[in-house]
Amino acid sequence: AQSVTQPDIHITVSEGASLELRCNYSYGATPYLFWYVQSPGQGLQLLLKYFSGDTLVQGIKGFEAEFKRSQSSFNLRKPSVHWSDAAEYFCAVGTNAGNMLTFGGGTRLMVKP
Amino acid sequence: GAVVSQHPSWVICKSGTSVKIECRSLDFQATTMFWYRQFPKQSLMLMATSNEGSKATYEQGVEKDKFLINHASLTLSTLTVTSAHPEDSSFYICSASLRDTITDTQYFGPGTRLTVL
Secondary structure, three states, X not given: OOEEEOOOOEEEEEOOOOXXXXXXXXXXXXXXXXXXXXXXXXXXXXXXXXXXXXXXXXXXXXOEEEEEHHHOEEEEEEOOOOHHHOEEEEEEEEXXXXXXXXXXXXXXXXXXX | OOXXXXXXXXXXXXXXXXXXXXXXXXXXXXXXXXXXXXXXXXXXXXXXXXXXXXXXXXXXXXXXXXXXXXXXXXOEEEEEEOOOOHHHOEEEEEEEEEEEOOEEEEEEOOOEEEEEO
């Protein structure tokens, strides 16, 4: 069975600093990988996704993620964090051509002024 | 594009009553929709997968008689919590699946906060 681990439950960064959120997955076949962001009391917004091709994927809001098969990782990065990026971030692996999602536990990002 | 709405955004009801939550894909047709439940500060838990015109597939441990799902059209799925009790209080989120090129992507609604008194 597939699984997703987000090792960091909470992360605090200063505004303007760089950010990396870790995601490790376990899946026997080619993974379909997603990052979503959730603001308090809201649904999830898709940041980016990967299923093939270039292993560095660009998303919305200046985010990018890199797929590393050898490390079973799909870490999310942003070069300069804005206060509005404070939210919960979920990594997910999709099976059935991406149709069924298994989510990680989430990482709560806090941004210091 | 790929906008999903939910209604209502929050609801308070008395114990023993039933509550219906609607999930709509506004600008695309979704053969498959999903219903999730999220407890405070936790991840999403898949409750069921809903396919248009057929019975929903429930995850293990989810009571199908308590959480009735209907997917009557390619843009609408409903979740009815029957005989609600305080332990059913939660944040319910739906998603709709959109196929682009060779993969499916789930787009999520804004969620419905249910409080059962």
